[in-house]
Amino acid sequence: MTGNSSNVVWHHATVNRQRREALNGHKSVLLWFTGLSGAGKSTLAHAVEEELHQRGCRTFVFDGDNVRHGLCGDLSFSIEDRRENIRRIGEMSKLFLEAGVIALTAFISPLREDRQRVRSLVPHGDFIEIYCRCAIGTCESRDVKGLYKKARAGEIKEFTGISSPYEEPRNAEVVVETDTLSLEQSVALVIGQLCERGVIPGGCDV
Secondary structure, eight states: OOOOOOSOOOOOOSSOHHHHHHHHTSOOEEEEEEOSTTSSHHHHHHHHHHHHHHTTOOEEEEEHHHHTTTTTTTOOSSHHHHHHHHHHHHHHHHHHHHTTOEEEEEOOOOOHHHHHHHHHHSOTTOEEEEEEEOOHHHHHHTOTTOHHHHHHTTSSSSOBTTTBOOOOOSSOSEEEETTTSOHHHHHHHHHHHHHHTTSSOSOSOO
16 A cells, blocks of 8 residues: 555644553563464463463454454555555554554464564554574464465465565564473563563462
8 A cells, every 4th residue: 555644643642651651560562473383373472461460451352364354354465565554554553552552463474574564653662573484394284274285286376485585584572382392381482571571460480
């Protein structure tokens, strides 16, 4: 998508991000889970959200499939539309940061440039890239939808990891080996990062 809206002015509210964070009792941040299909992004994102919810944090998970039922329902899986998909999620996540919410996103987001674009949308330190690293063979073995099988048969075009590239993060804040770590261990890594950054109060033990 190109072009900018005209004749619009940003309205500055009296209730700002800092006041919302103070009310919530924690800072807002964007947790960006990336990785191949089947790497465990959604599973980990929702498990992290559950842990944060138990700690009294205000959260919301943007799941790839769910978003395409509404906000991005008009987009295909071409490279161009996938980039627009990520752009929209980045802009939406930025609003959630302003709301004082911990936003978690679970998208393949295969291109480094697209992930960097989202990082540049938010203040420095507010974008935490979490790379769910998993061998493609393991991803295929978890594929309950049969998408990899269809992609290898040529039935799905531009499928990440098979017929479309996935560019691994070079400097992700957190790398989770989802094919060797348990879900509990993976959650602990993410929560530990949030504690170290002072995003959430209390101890760092999950």
